[in-house]
Structures are given as C-alpha cells and as structure tokens.
Amino acid sequence: MAIDRFPSSHILYGGDYNPDQWLDRPDILIKDIELMRQASINTVTLGVFAWAALEPLEGEFHLDWLQKTIAKLYQAGICTILATPSGARPRWLAERYPEVLRVDENRVRCLYGERHNHCYTSPVYRGKVAAINTRLAETFKDDPAVIMWHISNEYGGECHCDLCQDAFRRWVKDKYVDVGALNSAWWTPFWSHQYQSFDQVESPSPRGDTGLLGLNLDWKRFVTEQTADFMRKEIAALRNAGAQQPTTTNFMEDYLGLNYYVLGQDVDFISWDSYPRWHCGSDETAACKTAMQHDLMRSIRRKPFLLMESSPASVNWHEISRLKRPGVVETAALQAVGHGADAAMFFQMRQGRGGYEKFHGAVIDHYGGEDTRVFREVSETGRTLASLASVVQSEVKAPAAIVCDTESRWAMEAAAGPRNAGLPYKDMVLNCYRGLKRAALNVDVLNPQQSLDRYQLVVVPMLYMFQHGIEERLRAFVHSGGTLVLTCWSGIVNETDLCFEGGTPHGLMDVVGVRSTEIDALPDGVTNTMVAGPEVPFGHGRNYVWGNLGDIIELRGAKTLCTYGADFCAGMPALTENTFGAGTAYYVAADAEPVLYEDLFQYIVQFKDISRIVPHVPAGVYVTSRQYANREYVFASSFAQEDVRMELPDHARVLHGDSSGLLHPYQTVVWEQTLHHT
Numbered sequence: 001m002a003i004d005r006f007p008s009s010h011i012l013y014g015g016d017y018n019p020d021q022w023l024d025r026p027d028i029l030i031k032d033i034e035l036m037r038q039a040s041i042n043t044v045t046l047g048v049f050a051w052a053a054l055e056p057l058e059g060e061f062h063l064d065w066l067q068k069t070i071a072k073l074y075q076a077g078i079c080t081i082l083a084t085p086s087g088a089r090p091r092w093l094a095e096r097y098p099e100v101l102r103v104d105e106n107r108v109r110c111l112y113g114e115r116h117n118h119c120y121t122s123p124v125y126r127g128k129v130a131a132i133n134t135r136l137a138e139t140f141k142d143d144p145a146v147i148m149w150h151i152s153n154e155y156g157g158e159c160h161c162d163l164c165q166d167a168f169r170r171w172v173k174d175k176y177v178d179v180g181a182l183n184s185a186w187w188t189p190f191w192s193h194q195y196q197s198f199d200q201v202e203s204p205s206p207r208g209d210t211g212l213l214g215l216n217l218d219w220k221r222f223v224t225e226q227t228a229d230f231m232r233k234e235i236a237a238l239r240n241a242g243a244q245q246p247t248t249t250n251f252m253e254d255y256l257g258l259n260y261y262v263l264g265q266d267v268d269f270i271s272w273d274s275y276p277r278w279h280c281g282s283d284e285t286a287a288c289k290t291a292m293q294h295d296l297m298r299s300i301r302r303k304p305f306l307l308m309e310s311s312p313a314s315v316n317w318h319e320i321s322r323l324k325r326p327g328v329v330e331t332a333a334l335q336a337v338g339h340g341a342d343a344a345m346f347f348q349m350r351q352g353r354g355g356y357e358k359f360h361g362a363v364i365d366h367y368g369g370e371d372t373r374v375f376r377e378v379s380e381t382g383r384t385l386a387s388l389a390s391v392v393q394s395e396v397k398a399p400a401a402i403v404c405d406t407e408s409r410w411a412m413e414a415a416a417g418p419r420n421a422g423l424p425y426k427d428m429v430l431n432c433y434r435g436l437k438r439a440a441l442n443v444d445v446l447n448p449q450q451s452l453d454r455y456q457l458v459v460v461p462m463l464y465m466f467q468h469g470i471e472e473r474l475r476a477f478v479h480s481g482g483t484l485v486l487t488c489w490s491g492i493v494n495e496t497d498l499c500f501e502g503g504t505p506h507g508l509m510d511v512v513g514v515r516s517t518e519i520d521a522l523p524d525g526v527t528n529t530m531v532a533g534p535e536v537p538f539g540h541g542r543n544y545v546w547g548n549l550g551d552i553i554e555l556r557g558a559k560t561l562c563t564y565g566a567d568f569c570a571g572m573p574a575l576t577e578n579t580f581g582a583g584t585a586y587y588v589a590a591d592a593e594p595v596l597y598e599d600l601f602q603y604i605v606q607f608k609d610i611s612r613i614v615p616h617v618p619a620g621v622y623v624t625s626r627q628y629a630n631r632e633y634v635f636a637s638s639f640a641q642e643d644v645r646m647e648l649p650d651h652a653r654v655l656h657g658d659s660s661g662l663l664h665p666y667q668t669v670v671w672e673q674t675l676h677h678t
C-alpha cells in the first residue's frame, strides 16, 4: 500500500542528529534542543548509524535512550524521522557471522570496518536487520513523534560472495529460462564464451569476464534488484510489526551503482542528499546540476520528495571544502522546495568530536553556541521556511521532460566505441536541461518507462539504449502533436546491448526523418561548427560550435536547419526538423554548445505556445514553480555574480525576498501569482 500523503503540513526542517555519540553527556541533548528551537528546527533524523547503541550485544536491545530522546525532542515540537540502522553494523555481528561482510569483485572478503559494506544476500544479515527493525517498529509504531522511516542509508555497492553468485544464477535463469536464450542475449559466441549451463554464470571480475557486455548489464540489474529486495525486507519487518508511517530512503547525486528508478518504487517518498561544489568553478553550473537532480528525484514518483541531507556549512570530503558564502544555505533550501521538496534537511545537527566527519559542517559546531555565522543563517532559513508553510499543498507541473536512463548509461559507458576518452553524456544532458530552464520551463526528468502523455516537449539526449518500448511511446507522442528533440548516439542497442539492425535511431527514423549512417568522434579540444541556414527560424545566422561526437546523417524526409561547417562533412545536415503526424521532431546530430539548445528551445516554446513560468529569466537565475488550484508559487534564485532584477508580474504577491524583484548573489525571491502562464 503506497502512502501518498506527506506526513506534515509544513516544510520539514532539521537534519541528521547523532545523540548516540553523546550518551555520556546528558547536558548536550538539553542544550541541542534549546538551540534547535531557536533555529526553528522541527524534525531530526535519528539512529542512522546507531546499531551498536541499540543492540550492543546480540539480542540485547537498549532502546530506552532513543525513546527518551525522541520524547524530549517531541516535547520541544521536534518530530523524528527514524532510521533503520543497517548502513553500519556492530562488531559482534561481523565477528560472529563473517558471511555478512562483503566480498569484492576479486573474490576477497572485506574485514570489519567502515560502513555500507554488507552482503545484501546474506540470510544472517537480513535476519539481524529484520530483528532490530522489528524492535524499532514495535517501540515506535504508535509514537506520534515518529513521522517517517528512513530505511538504511545511501544503499550502494555490490557483493560477489558465494551467496550472491547463487542468487545471481537463479536470477539469470528466471530471466532467460533457456541457456540458448542467454547465449543469444549476451552474444556469447564472441570469443567462444557460450554457456552450457546456468551454473557456469559468474559475476564480472577483473580476474574473469569484464567484456561480456550483456553479463555486465544484467549483473548491475541484479545488484539493483537484490538491493531493492533487501530494502523491501527491511520495510516488511517494520510493517509486520505494525508500523504505518511512510518510508523513504536517501539517494545520492548522480550515483550509478544502482538504478534508482527501480529502487524508488518501493518507498513512499524519495529523498536525496545534495552536496554541490559551491564556489569551486561556476556556481551557476552547480545550481543547474542541483536543480536537475531535484527534478530527477521528484519525477521518480511524481510527488513531494525530501532534501534529506545538505551541509549547513562546508563539507569535509570534497577535494577542496569551501565555506558556503552568505545566503547559500537559504537559497539552496528554497531551491529544493521550489522544485517540489517538502523537506529541507541537513547533515548534521551537531559535529561529533572525533571520527571521519568531525570537520563536516553542522548546525551546531564544536564551539557549541548560537552566535556563529552558520547558526544565524540556519535560523534565518528556518524562519523563512516556516513562513512558506502554505506551499506544501502545491506541486510542480512541467510541460517539458528530459528522458534519462541509468541502464542506458551503464551500457553506453561500458561499450568500446567512438569515444573511449569520455562520452559527453552528462554535459549534453545538462546543456539540454539548462536550455529548458533558460526558457523558463518546469522540467520533469524521466525514466524511459514513464508515461509521456502530459508533456508538450520531450528531449531525449543520447539515449543509446532503447528499452521498455520507448521508441513506440516517442512515436505516439510526436504523432499526437508533441515535440521531440532527439540527439546523436540514440537508439543504437537493445536492452542487452545488442546493436539494432536496419538503421538507427531504431524505430524512429521516420519520426525524425533521418538515418544516422556513421558517427565521428573528435579529439579533446577539436571542434567543428553547425552553420544555420536561411531556413533556421532562430539564432540570427549564428554558427554553433560542436565537439566530441557528431553523426553523419542521411535525410529521409526531414528539413535541414543547420549544416556542418567544416571537414569532409561540410555542408551535410547537422540539425533537422521533421513533421510527423500532428507533431514535430528535431534531430541534433552533434554535441553542440549550450547556446544551441537555448536558442532551439526558446524557439520551440514560442512556436508551440508552451507556457512559461515567466517571460524572461536573467542570466544566472533559476526559476521554478509549484501550483495549487489557480495559484502558482514562483521561486527565482540567483547564482549570478552581480545583482540582477526579476521582473515580477503586476499581480505578484511577494512571499519572500525583495518586493522589487532585486536579487543579490545567492538570494531568492518567492512570489505567488495567478496561474496564467505567459
């Protein structure tokens, strides 16, 4: 049973709190609660790595300290998101049951240590986790202070032990049934790798197979499935013990070890941990990446999500850990809320005195007082979020979507192909995203399995693998009037990385009106251009620079908008437009500079009458909105280096920030407008 209602009518504000590190210091809890109240903190995440304090010896449960802490916090108006502690285990568990320790790809078992390093298959580990989760659920299932379950922490990694190998073989057998089907799907005659039996299947290893691409892909799918299964068992233990509160698990930015879209289906709400590299390079780019991750996380379940972790100051694990400049804490929180988060949380509430994270930013630092810059900014942000409580009833509605697929990326990045020096995938996706945001659109970032029905514009950058019938849905989408922008190196392989026969982009050649006949890779630093022809309705004759990858395409009905500017392909089509059914499809044949996407999307938005949040977005500003009935809450955050001014509509009711729309760097203005898009 999925829970759709977020457990709060205000924005959750607070973060990871580790009283288990201070059990001999009762004065600290009292002091922290007082400071939290001052900072308008209303929620903490407890117990993430507290297993040893909860079960110091096997079967000996000590939950009283946790009960007391939760009760004291609640008396002060602070709710708890309670974690299951499976992310790190007590020593006794690994000592008594070595099978819980992970085995690496070289088949070497790890020693006890660190965190996030257990076997997801081990029946013992699953049993021990179920036991502690059951205890937690029995104790807190009816506690009004506990509003949500935080399942484990940042699931990730893989285990290659014998238990996992057996489970993988069963998984492969269930999927392919017949060993002949397996040999076809993984193309095993290449280098004589045919299997005679499923018993011969082994996970990829540098000591064995790394180049059997279908095996690699299915192994990664298995790891995701096994992790999801582990998580489902964690949740089942809570539910079987009667806990009804919603569940979440925290994801990481751009993490490729798991397919989060799959994992996200088994929790009630998505949450993620955001640690942008502010002030190291372009803050506008950091803001753009963060905005896109918010949209991606929201789109997994298309409902409110939680910003579960962010640092209130610097982190301690970037190569260079810079202090957040004044204003960034609040603007980052508002950016999350504007993109659909109903929670803006920190790691961590109080710095520990020792351990790896002792220098990680915290709301309360080693000094321990409220008279710090960070504490003041956190408190101010708390007041701002409290004043915006009404936005939690609203949701982000996007007319445009970008389709991204972790599995396609696994395949594309593992395939030896045109550019082993690095594919420009991440940058291309970001360039598309930035272009859509410059056009003042809300954007969903979708998995290929998700419906396209509600969108007017769908952008599909470098979708190397077509699976889940995406080509059929893109075809239907364009046919019924949608606008598609597809880029090079798309529709090349099927779900087990076998190349499509008969031409690419597979299944869409008539939709885009072109066939890609070859792909050229350019060395780093080498560029070519796309020359806008007289037919181009945007860009005023500008030549766009491209690099990295470029398709040679043959026209099959499409109209050429830009041609290549130089080299043997000079004069050949580089950007095309095709009418298909009631819709239009564009093919961008090369890895173009960002401004090409900006110009193209601005044009499409006007030409197709797609509703924008505001008519104009100044450079360096990101705009996002949430809607409720005929009201729209608009959030405009500036990451420009200079002051800029947002033009506010006449009827705007400013809820936060300067009422004239003036934005200093790292400031946000929030206003409410009647839903009447430009």
Ligand code: GAL
Pocket: 153, 154, 273, 275, 309, 315, 347, 357, 360
């Ligand atoms: C997260 C993790 C937290 C903490 C934080 C530090 O990835 O979930 O436990 O380690 O990083 O930034």
